[in-house]
Amino acid sequence: MSRFVPLSTVLAVGSPLLPMSRSGLARWVSRTIRHLNDADKRRRPRSGRGGGHEYDIGLFPLDVRAALARCWDLPPPTDTRPDLWAAFETSPPASQDEARRRLDAVGRALDLSYSTLKQVAVGVIARDVGVSTSTLWRWIALTDGVAQGDWLAALAPRRRRR
Numbered sequence: 001m002s003r004f005v006p007l008s009t010v011l012a013v014g015s016p017l018l019p020m021s022r023s024g025l026a027r028w029v030s031r032t033i034r035h036l037n038d039a040d041k042r043r044r045p046r047s048g049r050g051g052g053h054e055y056d057i058g059l060f061p062l063d064v065r066a067a068l069a070r071c072w073d074l075p076p077p078t079d080t081r082p083d084l085w086a087a088f089e090t091s092p093p094a095s096q097d098e099a100r101r102r103l104d105a106v107g108r109a110l111d112l113s114y115s116t117l118k119q120v121a122v123g124v125i126a127r128d129v130g131v132s133t134s135t136l137w138r139w140i141a142l143t144d145g146v147a148q149g150d151w152l153a154a155l156a157p158r159r160r161r162r
Contacts, residue, residue, distance in 0.1 A: 003056055003057055004044055004054035004056055004057070005055060005068065006046055006053075006054050006055075007022060007025050007029070007053075007055070009068070010025060010060060010064060013063075013064050013067040013068065015064045017061045017063065017064075018061070018064065029055055029059065032059055033055075041056070042058070043056070059145065084146070084150055084153035084154055084156075085153045087156065087158075088152065088153035088156045091156055091157075095156055095157050095159075098156070098157050099152055099153070099156035099157070100152065102139050102155040103152050105126075105131070105136060105139065106140055106143060106151065109122050109125040109126075112124065122136050122137060122140070142154050142155055
């Protein structure tokens with residue numbers, strides 16, 4: 001199975017978490033992919049007639065991935081990342097506390113973005129937490145493609161080895 005699907009396939013799943021029109025879904029994907037470090041790996045030109053793009057299934061919510069897995073007789077996607085949690089559990093308490101602080105900031109920014117523009121929400125929460133907006137955007141990008149239950153582990157600072 002290819003990890004890439006066209007938007008028409010995603011629309012056929014009919015997830016309540018995604019826009020129901022093709023143009024709305026295209027805008028949602030464009031906004032989602034904009035802040036990813038590996039955006040060029042998450043989209044590729046569609047082969048065959050008609051052109052367009054295909055998108056990595058990891059961009060979409062878990063219910064969409066599960067529905068696609070059922071259609072293609074694949075094992076259901078897992079909702080946990082043991083590699084992230086192993087690194088989190090072996091990190092020092094200060095790193096774990098920092099991850100909790102980051103999770104709180106990301107959660108607050110995303111909650112506020114439901115009632116205002118995301119850029120405004122990020123600016124307000126970044127100022128409140130005492131970090132730059134680019135730092136908060138980077139933290140949000142760390143959660144892209146990661147199940148929400150694994151965000152704490154994904155936000156833990158990584159030790160840089162030289």
